[in-house]
Amino acid sequence: MIDFVDLWVYLSGSQLLWLSATLVAYLAADSLSGATGRHPLVNPVLIAVVFVALLLLGSGTSFQTYFAGAQFIHFLLGPATVALAVPLVRYLPQIRRALVPMLAALLAGSVAAIVSAVLLAQAFGLDRAAMLALAPKSSTAAIAMGIAEKTGGDPALTAVLVILTGIGGAIVVTPLMNALRLKNYAARGFAAGLASHGIGTARAFQVDPLAGTFAAIALGLNGLLTALLVPLLLPWLLP
Amino acid sequence: MLPAFATLLLCQLAGEAIVRAAILPVPGPVVGMMILCALMVARAPLPGELGDTADGILKHLSLLFVPAGVGVVQQLDRLGQDGIRLVAVVIVSTVIALAVTALVFAALAKALGTDDLSGGQDDGA
Secondary structure, eight states: OHHHHHHHHHHTSSHHHHHHHHHHHHHHHHHHHHHSSSSSTTTTHHHHHHHHHHHHHHHHHHHHHHHHHEEEEEEEEHHHHTTTTHHHHHHHHHHHHHHHHHHHHHHHHHHHHHHHHHHHHHHTTOOOOOOOOOOTTSHHHHHHHHHHHHHOOOOHHHHHHHHHHHHHHHHHHHHHHHHHHHHOHHHHHHHHHHHHHHHHHHHHHOOOOHHHHHHHHHHHHHHHHHHHHHHHHHHHOOO | HHHHHHHHHHHHHHHHHHHHHHTTTSOEEEEHHHHHHHHTTTTTTOOOTTHHHHHHHHGGGOOOOOGHHHHHHHHGGGGGGHHHHHHHHHHHHOOOOOOOHHHHHHHHHHTTTTOOOOSSSOOOO
């Protein structure tokens, strides 16, 4: 006779279980998103994360055990970043034509993201540590954590804020752009990638391939520019 | 599909190697992406199904952020007592960054007459 406790103890420690759980949670979240016509509030990243987090909480599984399985999915972020070259080359003529608007929007958006985060934190009475962690929040996690480390912020808090920025931006971008009556999908996508890095880019690809491509460019360029601008702007912004 | 996937991995590998060797402040996969762009523009002989493989991966880009997202949920107590204020700053600042970026882009594209870019297959979403 099978001992279910033994079976669970074996499976819950195995990579296969948590790899499968991540995939199934995403598929469920993605079909929910599809069923609502890709409604921005039904964000597949957020829903899948909540599903998995509840499973881990309910089963008392540690993140280390979970990540041993989920790392195979996490690893694919690298090849996926390389794969962005394909839509980039496909839309090269459109990108060339949009060079000037792109670079101007990059500078304006990057400064807006950093300055607004620090000034709002001051207005809300948050401390210096919070400001340092908030300043690089729109750049991709690896770069943001590196910036926080250099400026004396807490990289772990920065990582949390970066992911929240990604999910928040991915949810808010479509209703915001519609409210602003912006029909230029290159501009909409570029904004999503600049303000909300990879998760915003994933949202943009969901809506439109051209928007996704411009989001990917913004994600790359703003990662670099934020790393340059945060150390330059912080002395002016911090009390 | 395998030759295409190998191409992606090799570009990433080359990117990581260059970043390590030159101590660049850029993630290795980003340099890998630039390498693949250069190869494609130079019409280097690449696997024919590279386009389909890339589209297949990018279609489910959201999936790849789930493990990192789960890690963050486990760290939510890092936000501490300031949690609500921090989330409020993140949301308002992100809305400002989104609006400034898109408005500057769209206004300049219109002024330069380059706002006729195709796109918007899915207007409602």
